Amino acid sequence: MSQLILDNYNHEVANKLVQAANQKTLSHAYLFEAIQHNQALKTALFLGAYMFCEEKEKPCQKCSQCQRVLNHNHPDIFVIQNDKQTIGVDEIRELKSELSKTPIEGKQRLFIIDRAQKLTQSAENALLNILEEPMSEVVMVMIAPNSKQLLPTILSRLQMVQFDQRLAQSNWADRLSLVQASDKELLLALQNVGVEFDQLAEFNQLESFFHEVKELIKQIISKDKGAYIHFQTVVKPMIATSSMQDVFLKSLMIIATQKLEQQEVHALSLVSSLIEVSHRRRFNVNFDSLVDYLFSQTIFAPYQGRA
Incomplete structure (x- = not known):
């Protein structure tokens, strides 16, 4: 099987995340505010590869850990991602159940909520309860094109990472x-x-x-x-x-x-x-x-x- 290579991620954001990880100052929860959704998702996967890479030069994108991250089958990464119109409370309950589990292969776990703007209000309220009790071994990344698409109480518990705001005016x-x-x-x-x-x-x-x-x-x-x-x-x-x-x-x-x-x-x-x-x-x-x-x-x- 050919190896996957991570491309088209945001290098500036990735470098800042690496710096925070090296200084042990990663936030427990981020919002990636990005119009270019795929770039934000790949940047989140870059963070996952960095967190679990086995080599000194991280992420190498070649080791088994990196390849499982890029293949979306790493046991310590949980992604909420669907093709439905909304993300409901059942998905957040599943996330909460996963949070109760300890890391399998590393010291941390990464949780990604893709297209978080699809969260229903009930799902956001359920998520708020989770964010109010952060866990030291967990990093959560939410991806949405606009921070205003989430409740203010959710935003107050996330560290904002803005990607590509210059595209907004042209759109x-x-x-x-x-x-x-x-x-x-x-x-x-x-x-x-x-x-x-x-x-x-x-x-x-x-x-x-x-x-x-x-x-x-x-x-x-x-x-x-x-x-x-x-x-x-x-x-x-x-x-x-x-x-x-x-x-x-x-x-x-x-x-x-x-x-x-x-x-x-x-x-x-x-x-x-x-x-x-x-x-x-x-x-x-x-x-x-x-x-x-x-x-x-x-x-x-x-x-x-x-x-």
Whole structure:
């Protein structure tokens, strides 16, 4: 069998990780914020090869330890990686079970959560419990294109490693050149409130999503009880991840604020409810509970907005 060679990893990041490892200052948990996903994953594997390499010049990429890392079958490396739309709480429970095991061939273990932006909110909450009790023999690497796609409480327990931020602006420019004129204002507003391009890239049909959000706003402001059904049957299937839900809530706030500036009836009540939703989300309130609260304060309760 021919030997695998690790290429296309980020040399600058890899060198910093090696330096930290040599000084015994590796963090217990990292976030690799990278638009170029494959490069970030290969950099995480580089770290694994360095941790387990048998030779003096690490990683040699030739010894049995390095080759098992590159072949994704090293017993002390655990990777969460799937082709599903989300990473759920079951995967995090499996990770927690693996954490209870001692290293098999080395002194440390490496855990990688690939495409961490796919974590559901329940999965993030389960992961938070793990991160709150770091283990000295464990290094965890999470990979996502944008740190804002994860809960702030998760981010506070990770050391950020940024890869390729210069690509972000060009991606935004490309997206703006493709959307309808009516959506450009919303796109720019989302960028201004911290939404990154790769959050939008999760949507298979972004323009359809924008259309449905605008329709939902119209229904809420007109107190159409069909808005709740519209959300459950049409909008909710479009926003399966925590990151996509974040885009949804920010889109609602942007459009509702525009309606308020236009002095539309009942817009003030909607904006006030969304402010409270944003506040509760920072405290990890379940997304479904946030939506129920929003509708209870708008559709299913008397408005206190402008007449």
